[in-house]
Amino acid sequence: MIIVMGLPGAGKSTVLKGLKTDYRILNYGDLMLEIEKEHFGVKDRDDMRKLPIEKQKKAQKMVYEKLAKEHGKVILDTHCSVSTPTGFFPGLPFDYLKLLKVDALVLVTADPKEVAERRATDPTRKRDDDDIFLHDSLNRGYLAAYSAFTGAPAVVIFNRQGKLEEAVAKLQAILI
Ligand code: AMP
Ligand code: MG
Secondary structure, eight states, X not given: OEEEEEOTTSOHHHHHHTOOOSSEEEEHHHHHHHHHHHHHOOOSGGGGGGSOHHHHHHHHHHHXXXXXXXXXXXXXXXXXXXXXXXXXXXXXXXXXXXXXXXXXXXXEEOOHHHHHHHHHTOTTOOOOOSOHHHHHHHHHHHHHHHHHHHOOOEEEEEOOTTOHXXXXXXXXXXXX
């Protein structure tokens, strides 16, 4: 499994769309939304991170139990950490990370100003107006921790404005 993470608005899903690959791309948020619709009555994916942390944790456990059963070549589109009203919440707690066979940990990142722009111009999402630089800095710390824990390499990909192809090519290069 290759885990691709990044801030909301960094462009993970867009970079993934550009890949030519036989990896199956699974979106963590889709899996979580299915579970939270059923168990907690959540309707919108951008309301998930506002749920009480205990509910997010329950749903997260269910998502990872599903993911642990995945075999073959999978790319997981997820968050390094989730910015909640009560603090940053790790996207890959070690208890769940140890259930997965991780080949690479990829952080897609971008200039905080560009991320803010992308959030402001995406009408399909309710993005937060939080401290993007702080969140991205924390994500780098989480990335290093996940890499040290699993032994999988950490890869940082800059998704610069107007240079989507470069970001796609960097990710394409690590797919085996
Ligand atoms: P996205 O569509 O990629 O922005 O993800 C939608 C939502 O899924 C995020 O805002 C989080 O609430 C949730 N989410 C994504 N990855 C994780 C994760 N690893 N752990 C917990 N929640 C997550
Ligand atoms: Mg996305």
